[in-house]
Amino acid sequence: MSDLFQQTILVSMFAAMLRIAAPLMLASIGELVVQRSGIWFLGVEGSMLMSAFAAYTAALSSGSMYVGLLAAVLTGIAVHLSMAIAAVTFKINQFVTGLGINLLASGLTLFLYRESLKSYGSGNIPTVDPFETVAIPGLSRIPVLGEILFDQHLFTYFAFLMVFVAWYFLYRTRYGLELRSLGENPKALDTKGLSVSRRQYAALAFGGFMAGLAGAVLVLALTDRFVPGMTGGRGWLAIVIIIAGNWKPVPIMLAVLVFAFLEAFQLQAQGVGLQIPYQLLLALPYIVAIIAMMGIRVRSEQPAHLGVPYHRE
Amino acid sequence: MYPANLLNKTKAAVFGAAASVTMLAGGMVMAQSDVNIALMYSVGPESGWDKVVEEALDRVGADNKHGLNVSYDSKDAVYGEEAETVMNLLAKSGKYDIIISATAHSDQIKNLQGKYPDTMFVSLGSGNYNTGPNHYLLYGRVHEAAYLLGMLGAGMSETGVLGAVGSFPADDINDQLNAYKAGAQAVNPDAKVKISFIESWYDPQLAIEATYAQNAAGADVVYQLAGEVYEACRDRGILCFGLFQDTNSMAPDVVLSGTELIWDPAVEWVLDEWVKAKSDGGSFNGNTEPVWFGLADGGSDISPYHDLADKVPADLKDQIEQAKADIIAGTLEVPLVLDVPASD
Numbered sequence: 255m256s257d258l259f260q261q262t263i264l265v266s267m268f269a270a271m272l273r274i275a276a277p278l279m280l281a282s283i284g285e286l287v288v289q290r291s292g293i294w295f296l297g298v299e300g301s302m303l304m305s306a307f308a309a310y311t312a313a314l315s316s317g318s319m320y321v322g323l324l325a326a327v328l329t330g331i332a333v334h335l336s337m338a339i340a341a342v343t344f345k346i347n348q349f350v351t352g353l354g355i356n357l358l359a360s361g362l363t364l365f366l367y368r369e370s371l372k373s374y375g376s377g378n379i380p381t382v383d384p385f386e387t388v389a390i391p392g393l394s395r396i397p398v399l400g401e402i403l404f405d406q407h408l409f410t411y412f413a414f415l416m417v418f419v420a421w422y423f424l425y426r427t428r429y430g431l432e433l434r435s436l437g438e439n440p441k442a443l444d445t446k447g448l449s450v451s452r453r454q455y456a457a458l459a460f461g462g463f464m465a466g467l468a469g470a471v472l473v474l475a476l477t478d479r480f481v482p483g484m485t486g487g488r489g490w491l492a493i494v495i496i497i498a499g500n501w502k503p504v505p506i507m508l509a510v511l512v513f514a515f516l517e518a519f520q521l522q523a524q525g526v527g528l529q530i531p532y533q534l535l536l537a538l539p540y541i542v543a544i545i546a547m548m549g550i551r552v553r554s555e556q557p558a559h560l561g562v563p564y565h566r567e
Numbered sequence: 568m569y570p571a572n573l574l575n576k577t578k579a580a581v582f583g584a585a586a587s588v589t590m591l592a593g594g595m596v597m598a599q600s601d602v603n604i605a606l607m608y609s610v611g612p613e614s615g616w617d618k619v620v621e622e623a624l625d626r627v628g629a630d631n632k633h634g635l636n637v638s639y640d641s642k643d644a645v646y647g648e649e650a651e652t653v654m655n656l657l658a659k660s661g662k663y664d665i666i667i668s669a670t671a672h673s674d675q676i677k678n679l680q681g682k683y684p685d686t687m688f689v690s691l692g693s694g695n696y697n698t699g700p701n702h703y704l705l706y707g708r709v710h711e712a713a714y715l716l717g718m719l720g721a722g723m724s725e726t727g728v729l730g731a732v733g734s735f736p737a738d739d740i741n742d743q744l745n746a747y748k749a750g751a752q753a754v755n756p757d758a759k760v761k762i763s764f765i766e767s768w769y770d771p772q773l774a775i776e777a778t779y780a781q782n783a784a785g786a787d788v789v790y791q792l793a794g795e796v797y798e799a800c801r802d803r804g805i806l807c808f809g810l811f812q813d814t815n816s817m818a819p820d821v822v823l824s825g826t827e828l829i830w831d832p833a834v835e836w837v838l839d840e841w842v843k844a845k846s847d848g849g850s851f852n853g854n855t856e857p858v859w860f861g862l863a864d865g866g867s868d869i870s871p872y873h874d875l876a877d878k879v880p881a882d883l884k885d886q887i888e889q890a891k892a893d894i895i896a897g898t899l900e901v902p903l904v905l906d907v908p909a910s911d
Binding site: 262263265266267270273274277364367368371377378379381384472476477478479481482483484486517518521522524525526527528529532533536 | 773775798910
């Protein structure tokens, strides 16, 4: 156990925690805004996956990482807006639509990836040249903490910044208040002459932007290529995290950090050769989530109108 | 249906120049000597494991062994009941003489082999068991190559610590990890090997994080068994090894070598068995113990060093060449250990 408490190991583990947290945080904050507007969007995983594929294809074909990033964000927004058309305009069941989007995304990206792969030989799958981490001058020189906190990808800084932006938006602005009321009682807004659907479209577009970034960070920063199914449940985890974080930005951030820490811990424990059952560690985040959900059941902040299509009378 | 009786009558003459004559005599459009294979992926062509099977089928097919025209169709990876449905349809179509599954489909084959006694079923890799006379088992063992990588890694490591990132502790991953460790300790008895499993076939982010974690614990040469993920290797400037195929071109500065899984002798063996079964008086005689082909049979190797060749000291190269020659000659036996290896 003492192997784990060496400085290099601790720095490695906590830096890994923040890297692992980045895509989860981006996706969760996006989904939080979506759910606060009353939409249960289960297609985060699919939206991330399509964005990741778009990032890879666009970055490779254009040779520019920024084009890849743009493609990812636009794809995320497009996928989320398809949910808006189905759920907001046509009032189709939100769960079915979200699940459908996931199935479509996994099949479509696999198909397109295989098609694009035909032109490459074995062992020669093209990779992108990932974004480098950005060390913040001065702060990154602080021993230990600086190495962990201030030598990360821009995506990671942005993800954490968005937690506070989301908090400020939801709790300190009029639009945020309107959005929250939307999830609780859309009729109240409607009777005041405020458009329900326009706000839900906007919330989903924001969610798509964030899911697009979450997909992009996987391909353009944390790894160097697309692999079918590479989101590996991270989009689903974002939904679990929202429930565990009780639909509030800061607790959601803490939930992301707990999940990311447990992942980083199990990887580092294996890395140093600690003789503990790592399968247990892999399951831990989910056990923690279930316990957290039981704890908050009684004082849930879940929007009352979540998942219920709004019909104007 | 395949005219087995016709084959029996015409005996070995079917295979070879006489094939076209038989074809005309039989009034069939297709050549009688065609062997049609359906290959069921374990993951897909993006996975090294599946890709190398296709390449071997291409190469062996081009050789026209026994005068056979080998053609194959690759099928998507499916599991569970769906896999049984797919294999049933493949067998029922009568289009395929051999159905190769690149993964553990023995449970499904068990329900099908009796129904299609003229179809040859072949299972590749761990988790399979024989289900009947027309079911053949093959392993893709590259543990001998992994042993050589262990030697190379230990010779190149400055810290004396090697890493290995695995997918699942399956026995055809464990055999490699144990051999890798044995090889490393043959060169440096004090060498340590860090072993991690990510419990996923393909999760590049996890595999990369596992590499970072091993590097923090001292590993400066890491064997990547969970996909071709070299971002952490590039970022940290450490050497990495690939799995099943030469992946140097994906990261030429850091991929020093890797195991290569060459299915050619296995595919040839399958064709031999098929011909034996289909010739006069022959019948399927599926093996209960998986067959595998090692270094000596040309079933595995290590990838060339490419542009990194200058980095490898000459005496280390010699040592590895010697070990390779000894394995081929049979004087050095790499133990086949299937236990889940402990990380040092």
